Amino acid sequence: MLIELDPPIQKFRREVIETFEQLRRPEWLSLDPESPEYLAHGKAMDRALIERGWYALHWPKEYGGGGTPDTFLRHAVLRELEGYFRVPSFGGHGRYIVGPALVEFGTPEQKERYLPKIARGETVICLGFTEPDAGSDLAAMNLRAERQGQDYIANGSKLYITYGHYATHMFLAARTQPGSTRHNGVSLFLVDMKSPGIRVSHLPCLTGHMVTEVHFDNVRIPGDTLLGEPNRGFYHMTTALNFERSGLDWPAEYMGQLEDVAQYARDNGLWERSAIREAVGRLAASLEAWRMICWRVVMLQSKGEVPSWEASMAQLFRKDFNPQFGRLLLEVLGPQALVERGESRSPLAGRVEWYLRESFNNHGQGGRFVTRNVIARRGLDMPKS
Ligand SMILES: Cc1cc2nc3c(=O)[nH]c(=O)nc-3n(C[C@H](O)[C@H](O)[C@H](O)COP(=O)(O)OP(=O)(O)OC[C@H]3O[C@@H](n4cnc5c(N)ncnc54)[C@H](O)[C@@H]3O)c2cc1C
Known part of the structure; x- marks a missing residue:
């Protein structure tokens, strides 16, 4: 399935791609995510987005947002590309959760006190x-x-x-x-x-x-x-939690990573093995399905509807995909996949070993069974298990 974006949004998408291609640094992919150097890259990229008016694009115009009717879709496009390029961020939940929550139910005084500082990346x-x-x-x-x-x-x-x-x-x-x-x-x-x-x-x-x-x-x-x-x-x-529900950056991030693994396999004579090509193809297809579910959440949000089980489906895809991706890395690279960041023989600058550990990260935002229960009860009208 193809998502057809209107020409102005396609133009915006090209502008974001060009910007990220210019700004990207190899260290984004090789540094330890808690290292001061990585966090400095995160701050620099937050600043780059702020300067372009992209950081709080999805907020109302008076608080630094885009303010056009298609802002929501532009924001979704931006978020997906941030994932694909694995753009670092200093982070904080102000941009996606607390900022929109303040807009929704903060007092005028609270909006004035907090929103500009969140939009400038000063309040984390x-x-x-x-x-x-x-x-x-x-x-x-x-x-x-x-x-x-x-x-x-x-x-x-x-x-x-x-x-x-x-x-x-x-x-x-x-x-x-x-x-x-x-x-x-x-x-x-x-x-x-x-x-x-x-x-x-x-x-x-x-x-x-x-x-x-x-x-x-x-x-x-x-x-x-x-x-x-x-x-x-x-x-x-x-x-407040519904504001960040699309999770579009996740499948995009994995797609970027999967492309890198496939390239590594080609460069190292592993691509001849049909089992590897098949596993990469299978995962690419699941990523596309996951992406479509995320876009469905975006479409609901853009119409002012509140996603419920649809967003839980997107989360469940992440929880199911994580271990499958870890398995693929082991199949493609064998014991080499375990060589840590910083070692000379570490494939893809240590990201492989990191993703193997990341494949255990299935708890955030609720465990798998809880997520399945939400889908069963709210989406399929099934009784509580
Ligand atoms: C990396 C990471 C970052 C996090 N960041 C934040 C944060 O910034 N802020 C914050 O507030 N929280 C944060 N959390 C917490 C996260 O939201 C919780 O881990 C999550 O809600 C699960 O709670 P728990 O860890 O206590 O597991 P439990 O609730 O004890 O669940 C353990 C297991 O039991 C299963 N289970 C529990 N109840 C049921 C049920 N009724 N039916 C079927 N199965 C069930 C779960 O699916 C899970 O597999 C973070 C967690 C992680 C791992």
Whole structure:
């Protein structure tokens, strides 16, 4: 299936490709993703996107967005190409989740305070949802923020927090109404990570990425940082997460990687083996199917609809694809696939060994069974398993 983009969007796509071809650096693919050098490349690329007005393209015009009716599709095209070129970013969840959430339910004062700094890449936001006893079942969250005058006092901890080691703010979900039902009594805050009483512990992942545990010990949170309606945070949280649901960058990133592996096989006399060509072809076909599901999510979003199980299907593809890709790398390269980054015989500058470790990363945004259950219940109307 081909996606037909209107001529102005095709023109924009060519402009983005030319830009990334000019700006790309081999180090994007060889550096450790947590190294200061890689993060510096991420900052430089965030700046490059900001200068071109692309960083917050999907936001309303008054907050730095594109403001044309086709902005949403332009943004999707940009996001896909960022994945394909594996453009580094300093990151943070401001661009995709918290910025659009602020536009949707922030007060005018909060919009003015936070949005320009997010759009300039100065405010870096981590998401504080998961807890030691609340992962797939987020409604079991326990971190409490008790009202004290105008402010709240928070106690508890959040687990597996990406960007927690350098974020300036946390988009925190906390229980603010003891005794309420599981999905009620939760509020959302934008917490300054420098607040006294916050302590961050580092948890290095198998993939080399860093996640963190963030502990709150009597942290005072100003009342004017509460986002949306008090005690309705669980519902706002779901809306906020829907903003980043397409995940178009993922299949594109894998396509870039698969093309590199195929080229490596050609350059090293491995392409003659039909099993390898067949495995590459099979994975390329699944990537295309995954991509179409992501585009379906984009199309729903562009019509103002909220994707639900469609977005879970896109996530499930990632979770299923990851280990298949790891297997292909082992089939193509054999034991050489295990040679780490930095070693002279390491294929594709160590990315292969890294992707093998990455193939275990199937938990983020909920485990596979939870994702399958969402599709079964919401998409296929099946009973709860
Ligand atoms: C790399 C990484 C980055 C992350 N970044 C963030 C972040 O920035 N912010 C944040 O808030 N969280 C983050 N998370 C947390 C992530 O959202 C959780 O890991 C995820 O929600 C799963 O929760 P859990 O790890 O507690 O697993 P559990 O909920 O304990 O699940 C373990 C296994 O049991 C299965 N399972 C659980 N319940 C059911 C059920 N009812 N039916 C069937 N099977 C079930 C799951 O599918 C899974 O396979 C991150 C996680 C990872 C791995």
